[in-house]
Amino acid sequence: MRRPILLLIIIAISYSQSEIMSPDIIKGVMFPLLFSAALLILLIWLIRRSDRNRRGDGGSGDSGGGFFGGSKNNDRDLGDGGGDGGGD
Known part of the structure; x- marks a missing residue:
């Protein structure tokens, strides 16, 4: 997130x-080139990020609540498997 x-x-x-009509080389050339380069890099970053998200949608998202994709607090009873529920 730091890059954008x-x-x-x-x-x-x-x-x-930047001042495009300026005769100064820094304000007339360097700052507009820096602006264009940074904008191009940002656009490439956004395109690659959206393409990566689109490629990853083929099953890496929601698992539908299956056995392996369940949440942490699933309702499995790992205690006593039956019986009378304990004794005195």
Whole structure:
């Protein structure tokens, strides 16, 4: 989660500092290039993340409450298997 936040900060700073019509090489060229590169990296990250989630949906999600996919507090009785319920 740190990567998209860092990219958004880089995008915001480079967008605010860029002046495309400026004759200065830093503000006229470097900041717009940094903005474009960070935006491209963010888009690639989002596409790869959504593609990974889509590929993983083929059975890795909800197990439907089966035997192995049950929750921690299942209602199995591991105590006395029958009998009279204990004695005095």
